Amino acid sequence: MERRRFLSKFLSIAASATVVSGFFKRAVASPDGYDPKGHYYGMGIQIDKCIGCGKCVEACKEENNVPKEPFFFRTWVERYVIKKEGETSVQNIDMRIERSNEVFSEKDIVRSFFVPKLCNQCDNPPCVQVCPVGATFKTEDGVILVDDERCIGCRYCIQACPYGARYLHPEKETADKCTFCYHRITKGLLPACVEVCPSQARIFGDVKSSASPLGRFKRMNKLHVLKPSLNTEPKVSYSGLDGEVR
Amino acid sequence: MKSFLQKMPDALKRVLAVFVLVAGTAVLVRAVLPASLTDSRLHIKTTVEREMAHPVRYAGSEACADCHEEYKVKQGGYHKNLSCETCHGAAKEHSENPSDLKPKLPRMREFCAGCHTYNPSRPSGFPQVNPAAHNPRKVCIECHNPHDPKPTRTPRECSACHAEIARTKELSPHVQLECTTCHTVPQDHKLIPRSVRATIPSERSFCGKCHSKESGRKEAPKVDILTHGEKYLCWQCHYPHMPEVQ
Amino acid sequence: MNSPLTEKLFDLLKQVTGYIYPNEIEVHWGILIVVYPYLTGLVAGAFILASLVKVFNVKEVQPAYRLAMLTALAFLLIAPLPLLLHLGHPTRSYEIFLSPNFTSAMAMFGFVYAWYLMVVLILEIWFTYRKDLIVWSQGETGLMRWVHRVVALYSTDISDKAVEFDKKMVKGITIIGIPSAFLLHGYVGFIFGSIKANPWWSSVLMPIVFLFSAIVSGIALVLFLYMVVTPLRKEKIDIKCVDKMASFLFYAVIVDFSLELLDFIHRLYESEESIKILSDLVMNKLFISLGVLQVLLGMLLPLGVMVAIRLFKFEEELRKLLYFVSAILIQIGIFATRWNVVIGGQMFSKSFRGLTAYKMEIGGMEGFLMTLVLLSLPFIVLSILIKVLPPWEKPAKSTTEGGTMERTVIG
Numbered sequence: 039m040e041r042r043r044f045l046s047k048f049l050s051i052a053a054s055a056t057v058v059s060g061f062f063k064r065a066v067a068s069p070d071g072y073d074p075k076g077h078y079y080g081m082g083i084q085i086d087k088c089i090g091c092g093k094c095v096e097a098c099k100e101e102n103n104v105p106k107e108p109f110f111f112r113t114w115v116e117r118y119v120i121k122k123e124g125e126t127s128v129q130n131i132d133m134r135i136e137r138s139n140e141v142f143s144e145k146d147i148v149r150s151f152f153v154p155k156l157c158n159q160c161d162n163p164p165c166v167q168v169c170p171v172g173a174t175f176k177t178e179d180g181v182i183l184v185d186d187e188r189c190i191g192c193r194y195c196i197q198a199c200p201y202g203a204r205y206l207h208p209e210k211e212t213a214d215k216c217t218f219c220y221h222r223i224t225k226g227l228l229p230a231c232v233e234v235c236p237s238q239a240r241i242f243g244d245v246k247s248s249a250s251p252l253g254r255f256k257r258m259n260k261l262h263v264l265k266p267s268l269n270t271e272p273k274v275s276y277s278g279l280d281g282e283v284r
Numbered sequence: 285m286k287s288f289l290q291k292m293p294d295a296l297k298r299v300l301a302v303f304v305l306v307a308g309t310a311v312l313v314r315a316v317l318p319a320s321l322t323d324s325r326l327h328i329k330t331t332v333e334r335e336m337a338h339p340v341r342y343a344g345s346e347a348c349a350d351c352h353e354e355y356k357v358k359q360g361g362y363h364k365n366l367s368c369e370t371c372h373g374a375a376k377e378h379s380e381n382p383s384d385l386k387p388k389l390p391r392m393r394e395f396c397a398g399c400h401t402y403n404p405s406r407p408s409g410f411p412q413v414n415p416a417a418h419n420p421r422k423v424c425i426e427c428h429n430p431h432d433p434k435p436t437r438t439p440r441e442c443s444a445c446h447a448e449i450a451r452t453k454e455l456s457p458h459v460q461l462e463c464t465t466c467h468t469v470p471q472d473h474k475l476i477p478r479s480v481r482a483t484i485p486s487e488r489s490f491c492g493k494c495h496s497k498e499s500g501r502k503e504a505p506k507v508d509i510l511t512h513g514e515k516y517l518c519w520q521c522h523y524p525h526m527p528e529v530q
Numbered sequence: 531m532n533s534p535l536t537e538k539l540f541d542l543l544k545q546v547t548g549y550i551y552p553n554e555i556e557v558h559w560g561i562l563i564v565v566y567p568y569l570t571g572l573v574a575g576a577f578i579l580a581s582l583v584k585v586f587n588v589k590e591v592q593p594a595y596r597l598a599m600l601t602a603l604a605f606l607l608i609a610p611l612p613l614l615l616h617l618g619h620p621t622r623s624y625e626i627f628l629s630p631n632f633t634s635a636m637a638m639f640g641f642v643y644a645w646y647l648m649v650v651l652i653l654e655i656w657f658t659y660r661k662d663l664i665v666w667s668q669g670e671t672g673l674m675r676w677v678h679r680v681v682a683l684y685s686t687d688i689s690d691k692a693v694e695f696d697k698k699m700v701k702g703i704t705i706i707g708i709p710s711a712f713l714l715h716g717y718v719g720f721i722f723g724s725i726k727a728n729p730w731w732s733s734v735l736m737p738i739v740f741l742f743s744a745i746v747s748g749i750a751l752v753l754f755l756y757m758v759v760t761p762l763r764k765e766k767i768d769i770k771c772v773d774k775m776a777s778f779l780f781y782a783v784i785v786d787f788s789l790e791l792l793d794f795i796h797r798l799y800e801s802e803e804s805i806k807i808l809s810d811l812v813m814n815k816l817f818i819s820l821g822v823l824q825v826l827l828g829m830l831l832p833l834g835v836m837v838a839i840r841l842f843k844f845e846e847e848l849r850k851l852l853y854f855v856s857a858i859l860i861q862i863g864i865f866a867t868r869w870n871v872v873i874g875g876q877m878f879s880k881s882f883r884g885l886t887a888y889k890m891e892i893g894g895m896e897g898f899l900m901t902l903v904l905l906s907l908p909f910i911v912l913s914i915l916i917k918v919l920p921p922w923e924k925p926a927k928s929t930t931e932g933g934t935m936e937r938t939v940i941g
């Protein structure tokens with residue numbers, strides 16, 4: 039397998055000239071009925087409501103063809119356990135890996151909670167800044183997308199993301215990440231993770247609209263974002279976020 | 285102009301000629317290439333269209349309501365905020381082809397346990413059980429209707445309004461205590477709950493009835509009621525509905 | 531069925547300590563990206579050494595001038611190869627020219643590279659060699675005659691005036707060339723230094739540290755090559771030239787060392803959020819490559835040797851030996867420097883809670899053998915370049931004789 043990849047890579051370098059010609063025709067019908075101008079999407083996450091069931095992770099992988107192995111995630115859930123000795127233990131909730139469901143004696147726990155993570159759809163996205171060919175960009179409605187027909191697989195964006203939200207798709211060999219389920223939200227559906235969340239820990243909506251669950255979430259909670267010092271201006275905000283979360 | 289060219293050293297002329305040739309070729313190639321290769325606005329447009337055309341797998345709850353009676357039942361119970369597909373899995377294909385493609389019908393204990401197993405990281409109000417102790421041989425849906433799950437053991441009168449407390453207590457060492465062990469409830473509390481209140485204990489000695497060294501209740505953990513956290517009332521450190529055993 | 535990649539990742543999972551984000555298990559920039567800044571650094575360093583001869587008129591280094599220029603060219607020609615091979619889609623690399631994203635440091639690669647190759651290196655080499663090419667082709671027959679004539683762009687003017695103009699051009703290009711060489715490698719440092727997500731990389735000093743380590747490695751490489759190739763030609767090593775290069779090397783190492791020390795102290799003193807995981811990284815994962823290879827063997831030991839050479843008047847043969855050993859040690863040290871930056875920067879989690887591991891493969895696109903190939907390719911290119919463009923300043927010998935002699939010695 040490895041050798042075949044090696045060979046095919048070499049051959050493909052040689053054949054790059056012919057590939058150029060393949061780019062000439064690309065006709066796609068214009069999307070109807072959806073106007074991105076009226077929207078600007080964001081997500082709210084209520085730490086106090088997450089039960090760490092992992093349904094969001096499963097649904098995301100199913101909806102978006104994310105590889106099933108536990109190294110590729112568009113969204114994942116972290117479990118934090120802050121122990122009496124002051125030590126903090128974090129695991130990724132994944133049913134496949136035993137370590138992730140480590141049992142702690144309740145006596146040793148000061149506090150504990152789950153934190154769902156996903157691409158923060160930064161308003162000032164470092165990944166977009168560094169992409170050499172402009173294959174990742176911010177849409178008019180505020181979502182960061184990857185053009186998988188133009189991504190060259192240099193992985194600079196993966197290095198630049200402070201949140202570990204990107205991975206290199208093992209089959210496509212291009213960068214991949216959460217799109218807020220762009221194909222769903224543009225049809226008026228909720229992102230798959232929000233749809234299946236049993237405890238409403240995730241709230242999706244328009245950041246500009248106040249008459250919406252996301253608007254209510256923003257009025258009723260003290261909010262925080264991840265790594266604010268990096269000035270990435272995330273559009274995913276958290277309520278009840280603990281200082282231990284990074 | 286002509287004299288300038290004549291004055292120019294021969295070597296420079298040759299170098300410049302090569303440069304003009306190379307640069308000219310580059311400019312020419314760039315000019316001849318179609319927009320599909322060079323126009324990043326076009327790339328963004330096609331990517332957005334491709335992203336939007338991605339197939340939807342999770343249909344969303346509204347789709348289920350059209351055909352399934354259970355949807356209404358669910359809307360009246362504790363699972364009202366759950367999406368059908370949280371348990372039944374992605375069902376877009378089923379909604380398009382209802383008779384041939386059936387969604388999942390999870391009946392195993394393990395499935396319910398995925399959310400309802402006790403885990404110290406879960407929010408305390410969330411209903412949780414210890415599956416090893418909670419009727420281990422029975423399938424959950426024998427006693428609980430998954431579309432309208434109800435807790436079966438707590439005294440109905442109090443839990444009707446104080447459901448969260450009742451659930452919390454269910455997991456705590458105080459599970460065996462009736463609400464009335466600690467609270468005296470006037471009859472009128474049920475009619476005008478805010479005006480007529482149930483009593484709450486006001487002295488350390490109340491807890492001491494079970495937890496002081498002199499108490500006859502063998503199963504209750506004992507402390508020296510005179511010295512243990514003397515400045516504070518018991519419930520300033522221990523939540524009585526879920527007292528942490530230290 | 532697991533693919534080899536996921537099998538490898540499951541294997542790596544056992545070596546993870548603490549918590550890393552799940553997507554971080556794969557070290558994305560492997561050994562090839564270590565090789566890339568290493569090669570570019572050699573280019574910039576070799577060029578800057580050569581520039582010293584022309585701009586500051588350092589006569590002693592003249593015998594190594596042309597060798598340094600050819601070395602820079604040979605390494606520059608190979609430098610983009612590791613980058614290209616590591617891409618997920620090498621066939622799409624042309625996009626970097628067609629639709630570059632101007633906010634991306636990496637997108638500038640093509641332009642910086644093209645500028646440096648076309649406007650600086652090739653041009654300077656051409657003007658340096660033009661007269662010789664004409665002279666050689668006059669005394670040659672067959673293929674070589676044609677090669678030299680084409681490379682000279684069929685120019686024939688070897689009048690004093692034309693030669694004088696060549697010299698002027700060389701000097702002019704060198705003056706543009708020095709900032710360009712700074713740009714070439716400073717920019718590579720910027721690729722890493724501008725990543726705010728990564729505290730190991732994110733540093734304003736990064737481009738400057740890269741630059742000086744580049745100068746160190748470039749001088750050491752030319753020193754090494756000069757000391758290997760000259761005896762092969764059965765010529766005598768010009769000890770004055772070697773002494774001078776070594777003294778430049780000495781100063782460059784001192785500056786490089788001070789900068790890296792400054793970076794280190796600065797991090798330690800500021801003691802930001804990341805300091806704990808970074809010290810874990812240095813103590814656990816980079817102890818050999820940073821502590822032993824980069825600092826002790828690659829920097830302090832050669833520095834000590836060169837101080838000793840300055841303090842005690844060693845005899846010529848011993849000096850040569852010490853220079854030679856130092857040059858090799860410095861190469862190892864600078865390679866380790868690149869390793870520590872590139873691989874080290876990916877071995878800790880951006881959650882600052884855990885460390886991952888890097889396991890180099892033997893075969894395959896990003897494996898050890900490929901690295902060896904990539905590291906030896908510039909030398910093969912260099913030997914071809916030396917054949918076509920003999921870099922030796924020939925005394926008033928008959929050119930034909932000199933030309934054939936060169937070929938028999940090198941070949």
